[in-house]
Amino acid sequence: MGISKHKDVFDIPENICYLNTASLSPSFKAVEQAGLDAVLQKSRPYLIPSSDFFDPVIELKQKFAKLIQVDNYERIATIPSVSYGIATVTNNIKLEPGQNVILMQEQFPSNYYSWKKLTDNYQAHLKIIPAPKSKIKRGQLWNEALFEAIDDNTAVVAMGHIHWSSGTLFNLKAIREKTHKHKALLIIDGSQSVGALSFSVNELQPDALICAGYKWLFGPYGCAYAYYGPYFDNGEPLEENWTNRLDSHKLPDLTKYQDDYKPFANRYVMGESGSFIHVKMQLAALEQVLLWTPEAIQDHCRTLSIKAAEELRHLGCSIEDDAYRSHHLFGLELPASIDIEEFKKILSQHSVFVSFRGTYVRLSCHLFNTTRDFDTFITCLKLAIK
Known part of the structure; x- marks a missing residue:
């Protein structure tokens, strides 16, 4: 080869x-061209229809939903970063004193700091599962240690599909079954797996899946994706922007202020989620990943x-x-x-x-x-x- x-x-x-x-994926030539085309489009804003604030974003959500095998694309939010997605999650979780949130040893900081803050605020326990010292059957032993750590005091298991530095693969199906048994949430960071490793929301049913968009999904730096399950259907977004409210596509009626958010994950989208440059580049990237x-x-x-x-x-x-x-x-x-x-x-x-x-x-x-x-x-x- x-x-x-x-x-x-x-x-x-x-x-x-x-x-x-x-660390950072190289762009496809098609992604590069999509970005250049979008920059030129902004030079003539009078040629940009209002539908461009919405329709390409819907298409982007549909492509990501297909990639992670989820039926309803409205459970997808486009976000700027993993830290934004994890902060949205922790913003909608309340803990009891003495409960624990389980993390793996040396997780990426974006999937640590929010959990540390949450457990500190509620006098809960951040339970770190260390990597086994043994070099033999290390991955198997680490999976077993995580599985055994989940108990009735566990409120959340927050982890990657794989470990971001060692590549250790975790048995998410078994972990999901254990979290269901103990009524704990399962929050997955798919930044180092989704796009290069098969992932099915329909099969695994995580409560949330957060993915950086600039690695295995080949988008520009500054983009990410989130899937939010039913637990988060009525949660509070991090920000109040015009696009996450009901009927926001009716531009002449924007000052008819809405109390209601759009359904499902749409309430969690970032402001300016219709960014012409990012969205066009992301669409070109996901199209190729889905083809492969x-x-x-x-x-x-x-x-x-x-x-x-x-x-x-x-x-x-x-x-x-x-x-x-x-x-x-x-x-x-x-x-x-x-x-x-x-x-x-x-x-x-x-x-x-x-x-x-x-x-x-x-x-x-x-x-x-x-x-x-x-x-x-x-x-x-x-x-x-x-």
């Missing part, structure tokens, strides 16, 4: 080894990463068991003998782009990557070992 048939969709030079989509399908993306990444992970283990790296990790994103812990700063210099000299997150070097691949990219990374590691 020396040449990717999908690379022409992107504008990535041949000498660049980009294994860092988990997360299943095909994951299969491609599995083919690439299995052999590479095996060779990296032989070089002394610690990587999650293949059965308990994602294949588009995985972290490796380097041998203790490696000089990290020297290794970073070697990677830079070979135009290799990866992320260093905590104790992990995080590798993330997509359809534009080939075995040559992993071979280049492995060559750099061998040079660092020498």
Whole structure:
């Protein structure tokens, strides 16, 4: 797999080894063009119909709903960031003193700070499930520890489908069953999975799913998506804007103020959610992701990463068991003998782009990557070992 048939969709030079989509995805050429077209459209605002504030957003919600397999697109809100989506969730949850909110160790800050504030406000407990120290069956043990931690005092389990730095895969179906049993909410951060790993709201029934839009969904920085289930149907939004109120599409009647919000997740949309530039770029991005399908993306990444992970283990790296990790994103812990700063210099000299997150070097691949990219990374590691 020396040449990717999908690379022409992107504008990535041949000498660049980009294994860092988990940090920031490269734009499709179609997404770039959509953004340019939208910028030019704003130059002639008299040609922009009022329907452009609404119709493209509806189409965007429909595409995201299809991607995550949810029947009602009105349960989708377009938002500016994961932190906005999580803050909306915590803004609508009340806890009892002594209840707990469960998080995984070293979750991304956007899925930590709001929960810390919520539990502090209600004298509740933030229950962090640490990663097992064992390198053997680590993912299995971590799943078991999380499963056992859910009890009658648990109000919320807030977590990713995978761990954002190690790539550890969590059994959401079993966790959902346990949270149902104890009447706890399940809030999922899908930023590092949705788009590259199959996710079905119809099957898993989370209470909310929040996703950054600029990673595996290939949108511009500053966009995100949220699914809100029935628990949030009558909640309070973070902001009062004209578009989340009933009949807001009737522009001549905007000063006939409405007490009612639009139904379902529409009450949670951000102000200026009809941003012409962002929405057009997001539509072009989701159209391509849906065409490829997360299943095909994951299969491609599995083919690439299995052999590479095996060779990296032989070089002394610690990587999650293949059965308990994602294949588009995985972290490796380097041998203790490696000089990290020297290794970073070697990677830079070979135009290799990866992320260093905590104790992990995080590798993330997509359809534009080939075995040559992993071979280049492995060559750099061998040079660092020498």
